[in-house]
Amino acid sequence: MQTVKIVVTGPFNSGKTEFIRAVSEIDVVSTERKISSDVERVKDSTTVAMDFGRITVDEDLVLYLFGTPGQKRFDFMWEILSEGMLGFIVMVDSTRPETFREARSILETFRAYAPTPYVVAANKQDRADAWDLEDMRVALRLDGKVKLLPCVATNRETVKGVLLELLYSILAEMEAGQA
Amino acid sequence: MALKGNLKDFTITQLLNLVNLARKTGTLVIEGSGDIARLIFRDGKLAYAQYGQEENALASILQRSNKINATQYRILKERAANMTDKELGLLLVNAGYLTQADIIESLQVYCADVVRRLFTWVDGFFHFDGEGELPEDRILVRIDLENLIVEGSRQLRELEQLQEEIPSLDMALKFTDRPGTNIRNVNLSVQEWRVVSHVNPKNTMRQIARFAKMNDLEIRRVVYSLLQAGLVEVVRPDGAPPAPQARMFPTTDRGEQKLLVNRLISRIRSL
Ligand SMILES: Nc1nc2c(ncn2[C@@H]2O[C@H](COP(=O)(O)OP(=O)(O)O)[C@@H](O)[C@H]2O)c(=O)[nH]1
Ligand SMILES: [Mg+2]
Numbered sequence: 001m002q003t004v005k006i007v008v009t010g011p012f013n014s015g016k017t018e019f020i021r022a023v024s025e026i027d028v029v030s031t032e033r034k035i036s037s038d039v040e041r042v043k044d045s046t047t048v049a050m051d052f053g054r055i056t057v058d059e060d061l062v063l064y065l066f067g068t069p070g071q072k073r074f075d076f077m078w079e080i081l082s083e084g085m086l087g088f089i090v091m092v093d094s095t096r097p098e099t100f101r102e103a104r105s106i107l108e109t110f111r112a113y114a115p116t117p118y119v120v121a122a123n124k125q126d127r128a129d130a131w132d133l134e135d136m137r138v139a140l141r142l143d144g145k146v147k148l149l150p151c152v153a154t155n156r157e158t159v160k161g162v163l164l165e166l167l168y169s170i171l172a173e174m175e176a177g178q179a
Numbered sequence: 180m181a182l183k184g185n186l187k188d189f190t191i192t193q194l195l196n197l198v199n200l201a202r203k204t205g206t207l208v209i210e211g212s213g214d215i216a217r218l219i220f221r222d223g224k225l226a227y228a229q230y231g232q233e234e235n236a237l238a239s240i241l242q243r244s245n246k247i248n249a250t251q252y253r254i255l256k257e258r259a260a261n262m263t264d265k266e267l268g269l270l271l272v273n274a275g276y277l278t279q280a281d282i283i284e285s286l287q288v289y290c291a292d293v294v295r296r297l298f299t300w301v302d303g304f305f306h307f308d309g310e311g312e313l314p315e316d317r318i319l320v321r322i323d324l325e326n327l328i329v330e331g332s333r334q335l336r337e338l339e340q341l342q343e344e345i346p347s348l349d350m351a352l353k354f355t356d357r358p359g360t361n362i363r364n365v366n367l368s369v370q371e372w373r374v375v376s377h378v379n380p381k382n383t384m385r386q387i388a389r390f391a392k393m394n395d396l397e398i399r400r401v402v403y404s405l406l407q408a409g410l411v412e413v414v415r416p417d418g419a420p421p422a423p424q425a426r427m428f429p430t431t432d433r434g435e436q437k438l439l440v441n442r443l444i445s446r447i448r449s450l
Binding site: 002003004023055057058061063083084085086101102104105108109111112115116141143156160163164167168170171174175 | 343344345346347349350406412413415426427428429430433436437439440441442443444446447448450
């Protein structure tokens with residue numbers, strides 16, 4: 001059995017667990033624990049270990065999706081998780097500009113780990129207070145070449161769209177590398 | 180029991196706070212990556228500061244603060260070489276050259292400046308010794324630490340923010356190829372020019388910092404402003420040993436790898 005992995009990262013509460021849940025064929029294995037500190041009381045439980053989803057491709061190929069714990073105090077795990085990944089997705093909550101800076105920082109951190117392709121998912125685009133993509137691109141200081149994709153993690157089609165764009169980038173990179 | 184540790188765990192600002200609150204007397208020695216600094220406190224106030232090998236005798240401090248000119252400095256160096264700072268100070272005041280206030284102020288400005296420079300040290304061993312001897316021949320000052328602590332916390336916050344913006348100094352820089360930006364038309368500071376002159380995908384920011392003799396805070400500050408101005412972008416360094424890539428794919432065959440990605444694509448499409 002062959003396995004490959006894609007990492008889903010982003011700030012706390014950006015929708016990583018939801019994203020993986022939308023496409024995983026197993027219940028997302030995440031070690032969730034009640035968090036009671038004030039800062040993190042946005043929702044009542046948060047991922048402290050990591051999310052873990054699976055998509056079986058065929059008899060001998062499985063794709064694993066790993067969600068990273070968002071909080072800085074777990075960032076020692078990021079490098080381990082990023083080892084050998086095909087690429088990564090940075091989830092950003094489009095309704096919370098106060099997290100953009102952190103998203104940017106997470107992106108830069110992962111970029112430093114490995115030269116793999118990545119895409120940025122502007123999540124929660126279904127919400128009325130979501131920022132427009134063009135504005136997010138500026139706020140996140142994303143170069144025109146970086147894919148910034150609209151996403152609603154609770155909607156499987158948009159999640160598929162994000163994963164596909166990442167895979168297209170991976171393929172494009174391989175073709176460019178071979179030329 | 181002597182107080183010792185690493186600045187990574189206990190910052191300069193925290194140390195000053197401790198000295199201030201506990202009204203400590205003693206010597207704090209900090210060994211940074213390149214230099215050693217020595218601060219002496221009396222009753223929780225800064226009394227004396229020495230930065231590396233930097234000349235900190237009274238005459239040179241007075242010249243630095245423009246209380247005496249270069250010629251006067253040279254004469255003092257020659258004629259008063261054997262005098263202690265205390266003797267020299269007394270001589271200058273008695274001769275009507277300077278007032279006592281002039282001398283104290285120059286020394287205070289210098290000592291506070293040494294502490295400010297230490298704020299950029301984020302790594303290094305420190306050691307506080309309550310028994311240390313006071314330098315008999317030097318004029319000691321009394322500087323309240325509160326203002327320095329506030330300044331230091333501000334700088335620390337800046338450093339934290341810059342670390343967030345530029346998490347890894349092992350990445351390199353390259354000039355953006357945006358049309359219309361010409362580096363020659365931008366007004367850069369000397370420090371910024373020094374960095375700009377080393378911008379090359381082959382050099383990591385850490386290497387540039389070393390070439391340009393800057394510490395982590397300084398290089399991040401400069402890079403941040405260049406990034407904000409859209410002049411440079413952060414890239415992976417050229418020629419860096421490739422990250423462990425072999426494990427991305429279960430196969431090393433390029434053709435099979437592509438096939439594998441195509442299998443993933445059709446599977447996801449079918450979800
Ligand atoms: N409206 C909306 N809510 C979302 C979306 N994605 C996630 N959420 C909600 O946002 C909260 C945080 O999502 P979660 O996946 O736990 O975030 P994580 O901390 O990144 O794993 C949860 O209440 C989700 O149901 C989305 O696209 N739209
Ligand atoms: Mg989660």
